[in-house]
Amino acid sequence: MEIKNEDYYISYNNETTTINCEGSLRLGGITDYVPVVELFNRVLDMEPPLITFDIRQLQFLNSSGINVLSKFVIKVRQKKNVQMVVQGSKQIPWQGKSLKNLKRLMPSLQLEWM
Amino acid sequence: MIKIFGNIIEKPDESEGYLVIGFSPNSIPIQQRWRNNGLSADFLADYIISFFPKTKNNPNDIDKHIEIKGIVSYVANELLENAMKFSDKNWSFPISMQLQLYENSIGFFVTNSILDKSVAKFQTYIQTILGSDTEALYIEQLEKNATNDNSTDSGLGLLTMINDYTAKIGWKFEVNNQRTIVTTIVQLSI
Numbered sequence: 517m518e519i520k521n522e523d524y525y526i527s528y529n530n531e532t533t534t535i536n537c538e539g540s541l542r543l544g545g546i547t548d549y550v551p552v553v554e555l556f557n558r559v560l561d562m563e564p565p566l567i568t569f570d571i572r573q574l575q576f577l578n579s580s581g582i583n584v585l586s587k588f589v590i591k592v593r594q595k596k597n598v599q600m601v602v603q604g605s606k607q608i609p610w611q612g613k614s615l616k617n618l619k620r621l622m623p624s625l626q627l628e629w630m
Numbered sequence: 631m632i633k634i635f636g637n638i639i640e641k642p643d644e645s646e647g648y649l650v651i652g653f654s655p656n657s658i659p660i661q662q663r664w665r666n667n668g669l670s671a672d673f674l675a676d677y678i679i680s681f682f683p684k685t686k687n688n689p690n691d692i693d694k695h696i697e698i699k700g701i702v703s704y705v706a707n708e709l710l711e712n713a714m715k716f717s718d719k720n721w722s723f724p725i726s727m728q729l730q731l732y733e734n735s736i737g738f739f740v741t742n743s744i745l746d747k748s749v750a751k752f753q754t755y756i757q758t759i760l761g762s763d764t765e766a767l768y769i770e771q772l773e774k775n776a777t778n779d780n781s782t783d784s785g786l787g788l789l790t791m792i793n794d795y796t797a798k799i800g801w802k803f804e805v806n807n808q809r810t811i812v813t814t815i816v817q818l819s820i
Contacts, residue, residue: 523668542711544661579784582790583786586772587772587775590772607696609697609704617768617769617772
């Protein structure tokens with residue numbers, strides 16, 4: 517599963533159960549994010565025991581995108597049988613500032629800085 | 631008539647240097663214009679960092695550049711997105727963003743028209759933000775968004791600026807020929 521665009525690239529690797537997001541995701545609100553949300557939901561429907569969310573190369577994410585990511589974390593939290601690791605980069609300012617909020621939504625979520 | 635909310639500073643004197651960009655909100659459809667917000671935000675961020683010295687191979691300077699570029703890009707993009715979303719498309723009043731560099735801060739002044747019917751709702755939202763624990767409000771907003779798949783606006787832009795970027799924000803509403811324009815003023819410490 518993947519979404520490719522001149523600004524961003526999103527993919528899911530079945531073997532490592534990793535969602536990878538790269539580039540710049542600054543879409544115009546909830547409707548424009550529908551394909552992204554659908555990809556995330558398809559991953560969650562498979563209920564892998566662990567979802568790794570690799571955003572180390574995600575340079576920009578707007579607040580609508582933060583909303584999408586946060587909603588996904590809440591859905592994972594509701595599953596009980598799925599754990600989540602978010603891999604971020606301190607070299608990307610928005611991540612250093614905003615990723616901590618995901619742990620407030622799901623305390624068992626692991627944040628790995630790489 | 632002028633109404634002020636939050637923390638405002640006046641636009642600097644014209645004799646001082648500043649950068650301003652302007653858009654016509656209704657010249658092309660918003661969908662086509664959207665990508666321009668990110669490009670403009672990145673341009674403004676690149677412009678601002680040129681004022682910060684970078685000594686070759688000094689990791690502190692390089693980190694500072696990355697940090698400033700990231701915060702200016704995020705805040706400018708959010709402000710442009712809001713201006714684009716909420717401006718009155720039936721009026722050709724331009725959207726403008728002025729950027730001002732101070733000794734220890736950066737000021738953003740974004741002016742746009744706003745639909746009359748949206749003014750009261752927006753002012754109520756501003757008062758909610760100003761009177762709340764914004765960290766708690768942020769989580770509350772996310773939990774609310776999670777249960778509502780039909781919400782079209784995340785309502786997170788201003789809250790992330792305040793909580794994660796320690797931005798000071800103020801709003802100035804002015805009525806001009808019976809139409810309302812709003813200037814959003816954001817100050818970021820650097």
